[in-house]
Amino acid sequence: MKQPPGFIDSNFPTHVCKLQKSIYGLKQAPRQWFQKLTSHLQHFGFRFSRSDPSLLIFQQNNIQIFFLIYVDDILLTGNDQPTIQSLLHQLKSTFALKQLGQASLFLGIQISKSTSSYFLHQTHYAEQLLQTANLEDCRSAPTPITPSKGSSDSSDQLFADPTLYRKLASSLQYLTITRPDIAFATNRICQHMHAPTEHHFKSLKQVLRYVKGTINYGLPLTIGNLQLTSYTDADWASDSEDRKSISGFCTFLGTTLISWTVKKQPTVARSSTEAEYRALAAATTEVLWLRCLIEELQIPQNSPTKIYCDNTSAISLAKNPIFHARTKHIEIDYHFLRQHLDSGYITIHHVTSAAQIADVLTKALPIAQFEELRHKLTIRPPNAQFEGVS
Incomplete structure (x- = not known):
């Protein structure tokens, strides 16, 4: 640090200013802001969620209020408007707040609202992304990634503008917040950000062309039952470079998709059973x-959560306490999974490969199969009919 130009003290040219309070833009500023805001909320009667440190919960009698913080962007909701107004009035006496309504x-x-649902989408963000890539007038693609024919591209020419590649790839990552249908393709693209080639950029452009054709697609939040269910899958040794497997799983609250993950496994699995079992543990x-x-949101799960897996060997291993030499190396995952099976928090069920929704998160699929699983993920245009998970 050094004194700013125009404010240099000639007697103490090497001295710097001492900060009496946090200044916006410094690394410590967000922490100081968060601490001050949450202190006021706790004084009002809020408590921190045990599961999410950015969520504060107020529960008193039959009143429930949820306060979600992301730096200086806030979502506030609850079932008692007078208490919410009292909270806002108290906060406005200390903070400069801008209330934006619904x-x-x-x-x-x-966020689009109807009488019976919400619809989350990132249409504006996707349009800006296409403009950045100069692809706003491109032809659309039916899928974000095509099944590989096994050809190697190790000798492919390096892409001339790796900064552009990284910018577009990271932007696609943010787009997956409401678009799990591109999660697998984006995961593949982001594995080559250190040294992208022309082939990798071609794959990235296919994802963008797919986004172009489905630019208004998003995620519906619908009214229905509030029972958790999860689907898990793995593609064994699918990466031809390091032979690591891909794990994918998605979780529904009733018919609403609320969580999904696509991730390369950290170590090489020595069998498809091991790969599936690791995905099951995750x-x-x-x-x-x-x-x-x-x-904590007052939606208790009174029955075990069903997790659907299409690998009978992994299911048998989860239910069978006998290990042999070929499975000792996954014993830690086994004990973790077995403990929660015995506790009654989860149950594991077999599902056919054709009905495995998580398939779309672990591999490239033909057009018809991709569109069917995309529909089961509930990704759709805003006015499309929604039939639920089958």
Whole structure:
């Protein structure tokens, strides 16, 4: 640090100013702001969620208010308007707040409301992304990624503008917040950000062309039952470079998709059973967290959460306490999964590969199969009919 030009003290040229309070733009400023805001909320009667440190909950008698913070963007909702107005009046005496009414845009996510549902989408964000890539007038693609024919591109020419590639790839990552149908393709693209080639950029452009044709697609939040269900899948040794497997799982609250993950496994699995079992353990971790979170939102899960897997060997291993030499190396995952099976938090069920929704999160699929699973993920245009998960 050094003194700013025009304010240099000639007697103490090497001294710097001492900050009496946090200044916007410094790394410490967001923490100071968060601490001051949450202190006021706790004084009002809020408590921190055990599952999400950015969520504060007020529960008194039959009054429930939820206060979600992302730096200086806030979502506030509850079932008692007078208490909410009292809270806002108290906060306005200390903070410069701007009340924007019903939520319509939050962190780039557009929120459309109907009488029976909400619809989350990122149409404006996708349009800006296409403009950045100069693809706003491109032809659309039916899928974000095509099944590989096994050809290697290791000798492909490096892409001339890796900065543009990284910018577009990271932007696609943010788009997956409401578009899990591009999550697998985006995951593949982001694995080559260190040294993208022309082939990789061609794959990135296909994702953008798919986004062009489905630019107004998004995620519906619908009224229905509030029972958690999860689907988990793995594609064994699918990466031809390091032979690591891809895990994918998605979780529904009733018919509403609320969570999904696409991730390359950290180590090489020596069998398809091991790959599926690791994906099953990861999905269990997510389900346990979601059960805790929604219980704080007064949505208790009175029955075990069903996790659907299409690998009978992995299911048998989860239910069978006998290990042999070929499965000792996954014993930690086994004990973790077995513990929660015995506790009654989860149950594992077989589902056919054709009905495995998580398939779309682990591999490239033909057009017809991709569109069917996209429909089951509930990704659709805003006015399309919604039939629910089958």
